[in-house]
Amino acid sequence: MALLRGLLTRVAVLAAVLAAIGLMPWLARRDPALTVLRARYPGREATDTALDAIRADLGLDAGPLAILRDRAAGLARGDLGTSWVSGEPVAATVLPAFGTSLTVMGAALAVVLAIACAAAAPALRRGADGRAVGTGGIAVAGLAALPEFLVAALGVAVFAAWLGLLPAYGFSGPQHLVLPALAMGLSGGGVLARLGRDAIGQVAAEDWVRQWRTAGYTRRRIARGLLRRALPPLLPQFAIIAVSITGAAVAVETVFAVPGLGRAALDAADAQDLPVLQACTALLVGLGFAAGLAARAAAHRLAGPDGTTAPAVPPVRGSRRAGALWIACTAGPLLIAVAYGLARSGAVATGSRLEAPAAAHWLGTDELGRDVLARLGQGAQWTIGAAVAACALSYLLALALGFVPRLAHPLAEACNSFPVAIAGMLVVVLLGRGPWGAVLAVVAVSWPPLAAHAAELAARARTAGHLEARLALGAGRWWVLRRHTLPLVAGPLASHAGLRLPGMALGIASLGFLGLGAGPDSPEWGASLARSLPYLERAPLAALAPAAAMIAMTLAAMAAVSLPRARRR
Template sequence: MRQRTATFLWRAGIAAALVTALGLLPWLSHTDPAVTVLKARSADRDPTPEVLADIRHQLDLGHGPFHLLGDWLGGLWRGDAGRSWISGSEVTPALLQALGVSLLLMAVVLAVAAVTAALICARTLWLGAHRRLGGRRACGSVSAALAALPEFLTASVLATVVGVQLGWLPALGWFGPQWTILPALSLGLPAGAVLGRLLDDLLPGAFAEPWALAATARGLPGRTVARHALRRCLPSLLPNTGLFVVGLTGGSVTVEQIFDIPGLGRTTLQAALAQDLPVLQAGTLALVLLAATAAGVAHLLTRLLIGPALRDGALPSLHRPPPLAHRTLPLLYGALLTAVITLGLPRDPLALDTTERLVAPSLAHPFGTDALGRDVLARVAHGALDTLLLACAITAVTLLTGVALGLLPRLSGPLVDTVTALPPVLVALLVTAVVGSGSATPALAVAAVAWAPLAAHTSSLLRQERAALHLTATRALGAGPWHLLRHALLPAVVPPVTRHALLRLPGTALALASLAFLGLGAQPPAPEWGLLLAENQPYAERAPWAVLAPAAVLALLGALAVTAAGGVRSGPRRRRSAEPLPPEPPPHTRELVATTP
């Protein structure tokens, strides 16, 4: 009871601190809220002293931010979130409508993600059900490419090709279920690819557990064994699934912008840009509450699936060294990426030639040229230096932070839920308000939220590993907490979390690209990958190479990260690539194998 009370107070304190920081946003950024509100209301009106004084009087800005925050919190207890500073309308009805839109979109996105994850894991499930899961595993290049798809680029292509040119589905607006399909595909394919890879990483360990061997020996159908193996792996995946739920609701700002969807993420972003504090605070609080709800549901489902085993310490260790990945594929992908960078570095990424605008790929310009006649290969190669180095540095920092905080779940759990509820764009605005705009702002914003999934994954694996039978036996032999942490827990938890971090490396690059796409990252003429996609997006129909080149390099980075992640192992290396699962015993020995402890 005391633990639950402490957790609740910790969550409430984090939410209060976040809402307070948002209430101080105009004063932290040293901007006059009256000027920002005037520009949002009427950009053509001159900010005369009389007009600004009238706005300050209307909004009661003269009493300072804490007075405004107190009034807003006082009305919140009565269900009144105040009135918008821009439109003057009540915040609560508009916010509930935006939340309903986001929840509907989220449900469709989760369906797309579930189907994508099932297709990625289908081969492993089939092999495990037929006791053929051994040797080299699938390379995962397709899932890597899907995970590395830029959401805003996928949304733009689907809206242009499927929605406008072919006319199969509506591309803009929000008027019914048909309008959810294209944005759901844009968001669900990358999310499903990441979840599918995480699940595919756990399934071989489940099929190798004693219960699976005994079930097969007793002659249970392969489908039944596969279903229980899937149930065995889901608890480790549920925390990250809950994080995806919140991320899809608040972090799908770019997709909502492209498809003109009045969702909660877009509403919160517009309020942040206009410094409409009542809407911004209410939208962020709704995201935080949604994150807490998703975390509670994930925790409850985990308890329902393997609760007694967690309580009794009767779980086998699910995390064993995976088979060695295909060694040639990471070398091939790395060589291709290195070749692209090496060929492009000698070229000038800023050289303009208006006589060669949007030229198709040729020997002189292998990736073609953009709308200003600049060589796309040169811009991709020079942008790779900044994007790749920054993404790798952020991944290393977030991995260390995630593992360290994941080892303290009581401290990090509520913090993870709150951080995940914040769209990276909103975090970028807060970072800009505190430290100012600059080249480091996108990196700080992405690093501030990218550690949360790794911490949640670490806590989930740690909770299950602590209930493993071998840990119970080691503890009975007198091993202390530090010995268990160093020799049992960390060797089992760190490798899968490291593979998870490598899987998210393209996503980190995409987050930086998304901020640049929204104008919060690098600024022209910098050859940053996100900026390249944003600049060339209007010409995707006339010159698709200008968009496909940086997108293909992102996909190549994803394939390299996933295949290289297969080499992150725990325990001693084996001479052979993998040990196949033992064959099914003959019928006359099944009962003996099944009853042997």
């Protein structure tokens, strides 16, 4: 019944999103006929007669309800419609791109599983022998800190531009699959490896493991038991990673010019080709939904007879001194660079374009002669400032929904399957490009885990033993909410939201990298990275500086998360 309820919720959310895309011309109050006219007939004057002809051809004159009815009837027949821009059947564009994306995503999932298995194998051996299982150290943390679009940009820089080992663009052979698969799979592999080692370490400390060793079970048999016990809580995490891979397809396919579904969706959003955007969104989000349901069913099947599973993220073993040192080594240089950058001038100086590092410009200059270090400091204000705004909005939304658990849980489970790139494209079509659009897109995919946590905290507060005593003494409903329930929910939820701030900053940066967030001339880190890629060989630091800043920020955040849980020596 729970699986059926989850399926129906996902279908309802997807149908609502597709309907919203179909209603974009009316919701956005923008005329797509002008965009379609320029795409079909470049250079033709946008007269009223020409625009009226385009509207009649697109069927916009029939009104929103007629368009939705016709689209629903077509989808029921398996007809994806006709492209507004090319006039060709949508299936002719989307289905080949879907096959290409499935190939790349399959290779990326293979990378994820290979990294996770490589990290889990020694953990299983140590756990079966009764030894402590670590988290994997710097290597695993470093992989988990690499966002997909950043790995793609660095892959082009290192393996294609500098070493010439692999092709940077196109998709015509197995050699073109390596860099996209690594870009989409390294981060997810690091996350799954970290969670897997943590889960195995927690299970290895249970009593039954010691009993099995005492009874003379072989190490292989104990390792199989550890794996079976640790897998159920990891499968939903694997589903989340699969969703992130579908979202990463937009950025990675754009960087490597792969003719896949993500790139087709981005092009359709730019051209306001709503039938193509609907089809791409349905397939990409449908993949995420399918992964979530499959992982949930597998976790239910593997769970023990009592339905219990091992926690996915147990307390981290380590010392506070090591955690503080790790934070200083990552956040310290970043803060110094940002402070120095804010003190420098980032004015345009076309006579100093793409200069090498020197005393006047410590990290060189960009394509307009602006100081790279100054732009790095200014970009921190843009990226982190937008992330703080997204974090605050997500917190308030989750706090409100947390007191309505029947609404929060199903919506959170369904919306958790939406990648940030898809949300960014929909917001751009609706509101246009801009920093606030990126903030809203990040909020749209960031509130679900916070809302689920808020619902759990609210339920726990309502069942507190001392609450009955206060009610017996005459405490009213609003007094209990204001003085008892809300303080127990607001504080822990704020801590949880703060931990997600770096991930929101990377989401802002990824949208800026795709051109879906801040303007092209903005110092925002993602936009700066995208703008510097064409000049990678002449001015590598212009691209590497924002990339290094994003990596340092994420590593410092990961260390800060584990620091409060670290065990004193």
